[in-house]
Amino acid sequence: MIMRPGQQLLLPANRAFIWSSLVVALAINMLGNVGLWGRAAWVPDLLAVTLVFWCVHQPLRIGVGVAFTFGLLMDVHQGAMLGQHALAYTVMAFFAVAMHRRLLWFAVPTQAVQVFPLLLAAHLLVLVVRMASGGTFPGWSFFLAPFIETALWPLVSVVLLAPQRRAPDPDENRPL
């Protein structure tokens, strides 16, 4: 595998950590809905960001099928039309997997800029599907969500890669 000079060699990703991070993202989405923001349209979808992240970093483990499944869970939780998030996440995951080799050569802020069209496309797909099936237009703040999600990308990158950055040989001075 070709590596850029100066890059740290990462530990292998833990399967349990990947899955639990996805479930936690889903739970945070639910928490925002249940406790904080209700049905506000601008609320960022953390699950979408996490899915794109793992599709880019671990495309052999998290791919289109997982995105579809989590989309269905999201649909049922929101009480929305069954399949709208599933479709949006499927398309998003496909493009994330398609661009994963290219994206990782860039620095994280540049990655965020390149991920933005993906997230926007997912939101647009949901909007088009719902407007076509007779939904209410949720207001222009709906388009704020992909911007917030893009801003979350560096944060998600740091948090989700932290376990892989631990020292390979922990000792007294480096417990982590």
Add this chain to the structure above:
Amino acid sequence: MPLGTLDRTPPPFFKQGPSALSKLVVFSAVSLFLMVADLRLGLTAPLRSAIATALYPVQWAVMQPVQAAMGVGGYFTSLHRAQQTEADALRRLAQQADRHLQLEQMEMENRQLRELLAMRERISSPSIGAQVLYDTADPFSRRVVIDRGQTHGIVAGSPVIDESGVLGQVTRVYPLVSEVTLLIDRNQSIPVLNTRTGVRSVAFGQPSADGDGLELRYTLSSADIEEGDLLTTSGIDGVYPPGLPVARVTRVERRAESSFNRVQCEPLARVQGTLHVLVLGPTGLQLPPPPESEAAPSRQRRDRHGGTAVVPRSAP
């Protein structure tokens, strides 16, 4: 340190499963099928119910800190406010006690009059108290989730009221929770009666980003309707019991280019942030089944006025 992203795992060269493109095609097709099945065919209720049940532990776990925070917030509400709320509640109780006494008397009077006229008894429906858990996250619709479901005897289609009026209708029932579509949802409509004039019409939900309300469509520009008119349920739909307050007319707009008025109303129930609701049984379920038309020709002939004899009289 740059945020490195390469992994040490060697990729399997040959065992990579189906390509991402084929997965995209398959899963997109499944999603589209699900949407059509959900929207047009109505086939997805079991699947949705199964996923909702699987998702319930996560929802429950998420709701615990929220409810704990609300509990703590409620605990620290100042004594003054608690006293004020109690005084308010007592005052309302006193007002209602007055009306309640009148109501008992009028009910008795009504029953006697109905017996005199040999009319059917009014239907009273059983009710279940429930608590609103949260607004659904879907910004394209207006729904809330309540904490009573199939196991508590909730039926899809039941009307839901709060302390000041009709709130909406149960549209989806899960084993432990159910979804209530509010009156202001775009796909929701309710038959109403103008209490001042006695004119019946249908109010449609009219949500928008800046303010949700109801609209009385197809009101002729010659119709007698004024701002401030109270609309109640008319009871001819077999779902909502008659006489429940629904909305108040807020704006009547005469339009020159059309023969219809634009009538906007404000729902009386608190569609934002109501906590305790009452789920009524749908009225239609308690009606007797319509008798077969062949079975009762003799009775129809015996009736002086015709028509009304189709509905059998209730047993005394």
